[in-house]
Amino acid sequence: MIERLLAAPPIVLAPGGGAFMDPETRALIRKRAISVWLRCPLPLLLRRVQGRTHRPLLNAGDPAEILQRLSEERSPLYAQADIIVDGSEDTPHVTMTHVRDALASYRPPKRVTVALSASQYDVVIGDRLIGCAGAILAPLLAHPRVVIVTDRNVAELHLPELQASLSESGITSSSVIVAPGEQSKSVSGWQTVVEAILAQNIDRQTTVIALGGGVIGDLAGFAAATTLRGLPFVQIPTTLLAQVDSSVGGKTGINAPQGKNLIGAFHQPIAVLADTGVLKTLPGREIRAGYAEIVKAGLIADEPFYTWCEQEVEHILSGAEAPLVEAIERAIRFKAGVVGRDERETQPNDGRALLNLGHTFAHALEAETGYGGALLHGEAVAVGLVLATHLSAALGLCPQEDTSRVAAHLAKAGLPTSIAKLPAENLINHMSRDKKMRGGKIHFVLTRGIGKAFTMPDVPEQAVLDTLLANGAI
Incomplete structure (x- = not known):
């Protein structure tokens, strides 16, 4: 019956209290409807049912004891409702207003x-x-x-x-x-x-x-x-x-x-x-650090998303709800797709390894700075994204202007875009111990343009060194 009613045009459905206790019914309501629990304290419920004889459950003993038992059994499941509105001594009209307001402001996740x-x-x-x-x-x-x-x-x-x-x-x-x-x-x-x-x-x-x-x-x-x-x-x-x-x-x-x-x-x-x-x-610094990973998603395989981020960066970082939620959802949706295709990073090329764009450099920077507050992971990723783009351009793989474009975007977000005078030799040594090594060789994720990342073995060490030195290493 409930399934048939929920398949019909929109209605207000008030099932019996026991209906929501059924797992299949709860799942059906969760899928097809918005559920509201009118939660009332026990003393108020007891006053409302006193003297009424049309409730079979309450006629089998002391109503207070029965309501207490039912509450203990049912409240944990009623709490799974999408919206909870607390009842009071107010009139039904006032309660209806509270429900209407809650429904109007409800935004399903x-x-x-x-x-x-x-x-x-x-x-x-x-x-x-x-x-x-x-x-x-x-x-x-x-x-x-x-x-x-x-x-x-x-x-x-x-x-x-x-x-x-x-x-x-x-x-x-x-x-x-x-x-x-x-x-x-x-x-x-x-x-x-x-x-x-x-x-x-x-x-x-x-x-x-x-x-x-x-x-x-x-x-x-x-x-x-x-x-x-x-x-x-x-x-x-x-x-x-x-x-x-x-x-x-x-x-x-x-x-x-x-x-x-x-x-x-x-x-x-x-x-x-x-x-x-x-x-x-x-703090703002933590938000900016997280933004680097959002940018990374666009750089890997979604040029329109990257361009949208360039346009919306200030709104996203200010915490404006709509662009922030959209950025989070799009970044997660991108990663979910990559993970679904290569869960354990076993593809010999590309696949989940693409998510490491900028990370070979980033992990080296973090190791050299001691994994502390001097350089957050997202900040290291931001620098790594610039370095990966610079290295790609130096090898003739992507347009030269991509490096300045990426650096300008990240700088606008308040993120670092260069190395803070760290020894290049030490950074190279850290990279040689990176878990992305295969067959004794570092596999870099590079780009052929915005949204066109790929994995590349056998990157000349001198090209990596030159990139480090050109971007602030000593």
Whole structure:
């Protein structure tokens, strides 16, 4: 009956309270309708039903006890509704106004599906997703129990809201809080997280949630991949860079003394929640760093998107909702397509390796500056994109003017575009230890023009050195 009604023209449907308890009905409503829960405190509900005899459920005993039991059973599932409106002593007309206003302001989150060979998952993009994370995740969890891995800074800002949302949907949570920064993304940091997770007496149906930026996503993801030979995993990235890049695709890992991300595993999440609202808590420098990864998507294979970014850069970085959400969605959609075609980066040429555009240079710069606050990852990527374009032009692969175009775009975004007097020989040595080495040779991602990236082995070392020296290295 409900399926037939929802297939008809738009209506207001008020099913019985038990209808939403059925998993198939909830899934159908989620797919075809906007659900609203009129949430009322128990004392108010009790006053409303006193003296009424037409409710069979309440005639079987003490109404207060029955309502309490029903609330405990049903509230976690009712909390999966798209909109929650709190009831009060107000008249039905006032409540109707609250519902109408909530519907008018409701913006369903966008979804990008990452389709893999053996599975798929959604990246959900929208405002205030942390506050409704429980409703989004509850249908996906094998068991309503999670361990949240986060850092001290993010925990203070977002952990209470996430735990409250999970609890409202009947999901039990505990947390593991680490120090912020790259120092936690180490063998000892990984060991600390794994031991803390195991101390919770978890089982293989317990889900690990990464709440934080790229460091937390990589660290928590690798802990999930290696604990009990693999735990379900959810990404809730809280930086722009993590939302558009590291949270999507299943690469997890930690750093080694020899270099960045040299210890790791492919471990795909079951969901990614990109809450655009949390970006308002970030300093401008972090937003700019994330923007470099958005630009990278256009440079690799989408010239119209790159041109759109050039035109919209100021609006995106100012936090204007529409262009920011569009930039995030387009960057994620691009990466999802690449990952779907080459999940484990096994294609001998191009494929997922294209996502490393600028990263061979970037990782060398990060290694030389000590992976600290002096140079953020996105800032290193920005410099790397300029260097990769310069090297491509020097080899006669792309127009010379592409280098100045890319540099001008990134400079307009407030990003660095040259090397800050670092030793070229040291940078070359770092590149020789990069995980993108194949057969003892560095494979660079270069371009034949904006939106035309490709992988290239056997790049002459002298050409790389010349590029470094021409762009600020010493």
